[in-house]
Amino acid sequence: MTTKTPEVSPEARFAPRATPETQPYWDATAAGRLDLPRCRPCDQVFFYPRSSCPQCGSIDLEWVTCSGKGLLHTYVVSHRPAPGFPVPTVIAVVELEEGPRMMTNLVDADPETLELDMPVEVRFEQRTGAAVPVFAPVPENAGKEVAR
Numbered sequence: 001m002t003t004k005t006p007e008v009s010p011e012a013r014f015a016p017r018a019t020p021e022t023q024p025y026w027d028a029t030a031a032g033r034l035d036l037p038r039c040r041p042c043d044q045v046f047f048y049p050r051s052s053c054p055q056c057g058s059i060d061l062e063w064v065t066c067s068g069k070g071l072l073h074t075y076v077v078s079h080r081p082a083p084g085f086p087v088p089t090v091i092a093v094v095e096l097e098e099g100p101r102m103m104t105n106l107v108d109a110d111p112e113t114l115e116l117d118m119p120v121e122v123r124f125e126q127r128t129g130a131a132v133p134v135f136a137p138v139p140e141n142a143g144k145e146v147a148r
């Protein structure tokens, strides 16, 4: 007998809870932005949000709004995902244009067509209590100039 994980709506899925260090991050995602901390002394943008720079230890940080664009660094296709997630679920690491890599889910993507370093862009999945950043492949011609 096989058991299939029931698919439930994103609203019913687990949502992260904000901490004092991550509250600005979740406030931004709720507003449809991907904001990350940047270290003023060493210019590093990093993920996950924390109270000091992982590179130099400085607490002189500011929040910057990222483009939401990145490349698919690596991924795994889960056929037994956490309860409530679709089958299959793509668990991915995306390298953001600004540098940091973040673990996320790829949505609207056929697992058979994924390629490393393919362009992806952020979307926000509405759940109860948080808007969670996920990524989707950039359509073939998006962002390219149209020849006239």
Ligand SMILES: [Zn+2]
Binding pocket: 039, 040, 041, 042, 043, 044, 053, 054, 055, 056, 057, 058
């Ligand atoms: Zn730093």
